Amino acid sequence: MNENPKPESIEPILASLSQPPSPAPSRGFGARLRTYFFTGLLVAGPLAITFYITLWLIDLIDGWVRPLIPAAYNPETYLNISVPGVGILAALVGLTLLGFLTANILGRTLIDFGERILDQMPFVRSVYKGVKQIFETVFKQDGTSFRRVGMIEWPGPGMWSLCLIAGETNGQLAAALPNPGYLNIFVPCSPNPTTGYFVVMHESRVTEIDISPDEVFKVIMSMGIIQPQAKPELPRRIENGISGPEPGNPA
Template structure:
């Protein structure tokens, strides 16, 4: 009975979690549309309020509209006129004292994560953590700032050390490059290995082989 129960969990757990994550994302998109429609109905109460309310309650409409708006925004942003408007918008937002700090930080992080030229999560590394006799898998996220690099005076790298089994939290660390071991496994394989707490090995064993061969570092 225990064997059958565990086998059933292994079948349903990935499917249930996947459906939950997708449902959460779709609900978030639909909630954005619902908030906008609610604001329109509140600010402009007229004879069309009931029709707008019914339109808001249609299932799936909010998701389609939000996705369409995002796609259209992206289409406009990549042409010359859209880039000009984006520069005007950035200059306008950067004049607001508190908003500009939040906006610029989120903009830089988004550009780094979603652009193909960014260095975020460029490779998986082994670093010594939490002490010199143990190793942890981390992700290289770039190079230290100029001031930090000048103060340290050696070859250092920025790494993100995710926690297990929730990789969305973790630690930002600056470590010497000589104290890291670069893995040949992909970032996706390393992330799966971390989330599974080491129970799911990467599909390619080359990364672990390389790590073992350099264990003398």
């Protein structure tokens, strides 16, 4: 006849529970040094790159403008040292003065006379008119060019890309399309957003999202590492020139 097995004693279990937990293993000296190094890199890296790009832009603009400054008005003539930023200051003053002179009748008359002269030059005429139209469109204060951001299914089904909406397709481009309602889209490339593709796409295929162009550039330049924070607003699809909520989603 088999005897019932005796229950195991719980005293060893209670003893093990009463013991304090073993401390976590301390990190080695090399691991701490590596952590300190990467922490310093995260702090100094953005500052150094920003400082380098700022100096590069200052030197670039100074190199363009400084030769145009008369020696009598150049502070470097009296200081005998190179003063960074003189070209930028002179450019700001010169552009503001040019805008002031152009705002009156005499200035507009001179501008019209100069444009008539350029209009007689075959190659220069095309370049000037194209560049002028771009500047007028981009820098128009009440315009919306490249201020609206969207997502399109590009370059294939199931693959989505960020895009900048330049505006509605008009003129001869719109006349050549099968139906109205197309948009001019710029799809920037990563990590250099100054290059990309120009696409004419129907507005029903463009999903407008509520992020700024600056955030788009951050996403593209970081190759997706930096992402904009989620907002409570829902993505909105452009339909018939009016933004509205996605089908099936409440407004």
